[in-house]
Amino acid sequence: MDITVRGTEQLTSLAQRFREAANSGLRDELRNTLSTLGPGIIDSVRNSARTTLPRRGGLAALIADTSEFTAPVVTTPTEVKLSVTARSNVDIRLLNDGTVRHPLFGNRQHWYNETVKPGWFTRPLAGIGPRVSEELNQTLETVARKIEGK
Numbered sequence: 001m002d003i004t005v006r007g008t009e010q011l012t013s014l015a016q017r018f019r020e021a022a023n024s025g026l027r028d029e030l031r032n033t034l035s036t037l038g039p040g041i042i043d044s045v046r047n048s049a050r051t052t053l054p055r056r057g058g059l060a061a062l063i064a065d066t067s068e069f070t071a072p073v074v075t076t077p078t079e080v081k082l083s084v085t086a087r088s089n090v091d092i093r094l095l096n097d098g099t100v101r102h103p104l105f106g107n108r109q110h111w112y113n114e115t116v117k118p119g120w121f122t123r124p125l126a127g128i129g130p131r132v133s134e135e136l137n138q139t140l141e142t143v144a145r146k147i148e149g150k
Contacts, residue, residue: 026143030080031073033139037132038071041084044124045069052120059100059116063088082132084125096121 046064053060067088074081086092091101098118104110 025146026140027075027080029139029143030136031075033135034073034080034082034132037128037135038073038082038084041082041125041128042069042071044128045084045086045121048120048124052117052123053095054116059090063090063092063095063120067092086121092121 046069049064049067050060053063055061067086067090069084069086071082071084074083094101095116096118098116100114100116101111102114104112
């Protein structure tokens with residue numbers, strides 16, 4: 001983007017447009033973009049659970065269908081961020097690291113660790129990163145065009 005400013009009035013006007021974009025428009029646009037991406041990200045994580053975790057015994061279905069996945073967009077004066085979280089009766093962090101802890105045949109006196117394929121949660125998030133970057137770049141370009149008055 002090339003901007004040419006001549007005179008104090010143009011500089012003042014341009015500065016005002018930048019402030020307006022930074023204070024409301026840019027944050028709103030970024031929040032909207034991230035909000036529209038959230039459901040797709042959650043679907044990717046659920047699909048990863050279904051295809052990566054063991055189906056025998058029902059772990060894949062349990063995690064994919066009964067876990068609570070959220071992708072709230074948090075806006076502060078200095079940042080806009082999307083956090084993807086999961087809540088379940090199963091230790092999600094441990095499971096993502098490649099271990100599931102379970103009782104033997106329902107006997108809660110004897111618990112065992114079993115190895116599963118790690119990264120079912122973090123891998124789809126890393127894979128969707130380029131798409132998120134592309135969407136955010138398009139949003140920034142749209143806001144830049146608004147600042148330029150186009």
